[in-house]
Amino acid sequence: MPRPRTQISPHLDYADLTQRYVQCQDAGEKNRWLVIRLLSHPKTPMSIEQTAEICGLSCSGVRKIARRYNAEGAVGLVNRQRLNPGGNRLALSDEQQRLLRQRLQSAPDDGGLWSGPKVGEYIETYFGICLHPSTAWKYLRRLGLSLQVPHPVHHQSATLEQQAEFKAGLAGHVAWLRSLFPNREIVIWAEDEARLGLQPIVRRVWAPIGERPSAHHSRRYQWVYTYGFVHPATGASYFLLLPRANVSMMQMALELFAAQVNPHRQQLIILLVDQAAWHMSQKLQVPPGIFFYPLLPYTLQLQPTECVWSLLREAIANQVFDNLDALEDVLVKRCQWLMQHPVIVQGKVGFDWIQAI
Structure with missing residues (x-):
């Protein structure tokens, strides 16, 4: 025998129900008003099944809302957390x-x-x-607060005002070069180095609740340096693995980068670099068409390339490598993958203030 249609008590007429539904700001309460409104339509009241499908509820949930409204009226539909200690009241x-x-x-x-x-x-x-x-x-x-781990910033890092002056200075420098070379394309790249080695990197992973995952670990102190060049506007990148970070290695990296990215010197490249000794050395011969633009000291947040290292370390996390050759094999594949997926890189390094210049 079919279940009889649920009757709705006339605590409020249909116009009042519509007004309560339209004006309600609480999502859960608004959905409950919609349930009663659909069930009590004066001409074509909907069934429990139809109402449940429209409101995204189960049939038993719709019946529960109807029973509460019939017994308590409008009070039965309000968000009861308002009435609890610590609620909105x-x-x-x-x-x-x-x-x-x-x-x-x-x-x-x-x-x-x-x-x-x-x-x-x-x-x-x-x-x-x-x-x-x-x-x-x-x-x-x-109050709009959340529990967060503070981002470590060097105590000598530039202030927000100094960072704003740096950004304005870079924009002015680009405008100046464009006025001097109106027929040349001016582009901004950034370069940095990351030291990676046999000392393991431990990262969080998803695991079943109650089962703590483990990762093999062995501390050894042998390193390889990744030289990374990134183009914030497009996500284009160029990586090199070199044994050390010094003037001679930087010279090699710059020459290979210039030959790969700007072989015909059609572009003028502004290269953002930190003030490491091998960047500022007078012995370093910067290839034609590349202009160094030093970042503020201890202000890594202005360096786009810093943001790409997490993508590189991800490939070697929670692993132990027998030697540097095994490590380099993985790093080479990861660097090649990043160079082939500029959209992924651009999502990390595409600083808005650089793209706006």
Whole structure:
């Protein structure tokens, strides 16, 4: 025998239900208003099955919403978290949020680091709102904060104002070269070196819950240097594996790069480099058509090539190599793959401020 059609109590007429549905800002609550609205249409009320398909719910879920509405009216559809301690009913005022955000900028009274329980204690002491320690962290979410590991930055790194001046200076330098050479293409590349060796790199991997993965490990101190050239605008790249980082190796890398990327000297290449000794040495003879543009000291965040090393290290992570030859075999294949996939590289090195120049 077929189940009888679910009847909806007339707590609100169809116009009121439509208005509540349109004005509701909470996604879950809005969906529940849609359920009641579809079931109580004055001319063509929908079945439980049709309503469940439209709202993305199960038939039992739709019946549960209908029963709650019939028993409690509009109150049965609201987001009940609003009525719980720590919900929106106890949300801090704008002034209290400003004071809390200001307090979080300095260390807590014990000199340690802020945590959910410490935030809850502060809120209870100064604002009179008692929260369970396990839920106090939600106030940090309301302030737009998240738990993150700080990015290490050298204490002598350039300030934001100095970085802005550097970017403006680079843009002015490019404009100057374009005025001097209107018939030549001016492009910006970046170069850096990464030291990779037999000392293993450990990376996180996905694994079944309850089973901690392991990776073989053996510390040895033999190295190879990867010289990387990247073009932020397109993701084009050029890599070399050399035994050392010094003036003679840099000279070789520059000559091979110029021959590969700009053999007919049709372009003028501005090459962003850090201020390492082998970059700034007077013994280094920069090939024609390439102009060095030194980065600010200790400011790696301005170096696009720094961002590509994670793609290179990924290929050798969680592995142990018997010797440098075995390591270089993997690195060569990875470098070739990166050079053949500029879109992947561009996603890492395509700094907006460089592409805008």
